[in-house]
Amino acid sequence: MTTHSHAILNMALLSKRDKPFLHVYAFIGAVLPDLPIFVFFIIESVIRKTPERELWGTLYFTESWQNFFDIFNAIPFILILLGLGYYLLNSERVTVLAWSLLIHCGFDFLTHHDDGHHHFFPLSDFVFESPISYWDRNHHAGIFAPIARVVFLIASIYLYRRLKTRLARWCLIAVNILFVASYLLFFLNN
Numbered sequence: 001m002t003t004h005s006h007a008i009l010n011m012a013l014l015s016k017r018d019k020p021f022l023h024v025y026a027f028i029g030a031v032l033p034d035l036p037i038f039v040f041f042i043i044e045s046v047i048r049k050t051p052e053r054e055l056w057g058t059l060y061f062t063e064s065w066q067n068f069f070d071i072f073n074a075i076p077f078i079l080i081l082l083g084l085g086y087y088l089l090n091s092e093r094v095t096v097l098a099w100s101l102l103i104h105c106g107f108d109f110l111t112h113h114d115d116g117h118h119h120f121f122p123l124s125d126f127v128f129e130s131p132i133s134y135w136d137r138n139h140h141a142g143i144f145a146p147i148a149r150v151v152f153l154i155a156s157i158y159l160y161r162r163l164k165t166r167l168a169r170w171c172l173i174a175v176n177i178l179f180v181a182s183y184l185l186f187f188l189n190n
């Protein structure tokens with residue numbers, strides 16, 4: 001799923017009343033698995049000026065880049081972090097961070113058809129082909145996308161009341177406006 005939908009859903013799911021300081025850890029866990037893609041794009045496209053076709057056609061699939069992406073989407077590593085946070089460090093912050101990473105991987109597992117991650121890296125290179133894709137109309141995105149947007153809107157309304165700073169609330173509103181606009185542009189034009 002898109003990075004902003006992960007952020008909204010994970011923060012809403014992991015939010016605890018009277019513990020707004022945990023929101024930032026849920027946020028980091030929600031965006032971290034997608035961060036290497038941005039690093040890839042900045043290094044290869046912005047700095048090295050690789051042509052777009054080569055970027056997503058071949059370079060994206062090279063082993064070194066794939067391993068780099070996989071590290072941040074690897075459920076075995078996340079489970080180790082969860083165990084460390086919960087049992088060893090007894091840290092609610094680390095535990096929420098690990099849960100958020102895990103939820104991100106769970107949603108991606110269910111919403112990627114032929115562009116899924118190696119979620120069991122480094123133990124296995126199995127990739128699950130979900131029958132549902134969050135963006136590909138050939139795999140039910142036409143039904144999934146509008147339902148997902150309604151869910152995100154409900155999650156946003158729920159989260160809004162729990163956000164403590166004005167900046168966070170404005171960010172949430174801005175993301176929702178962009179989200180609806182991108183939906184209208186992308187899906188209704190196709």
Ligand SMILES: [Zn+2]
Pocket residue numbers: 001033034104108
């Ligand atoms: Zn992801």
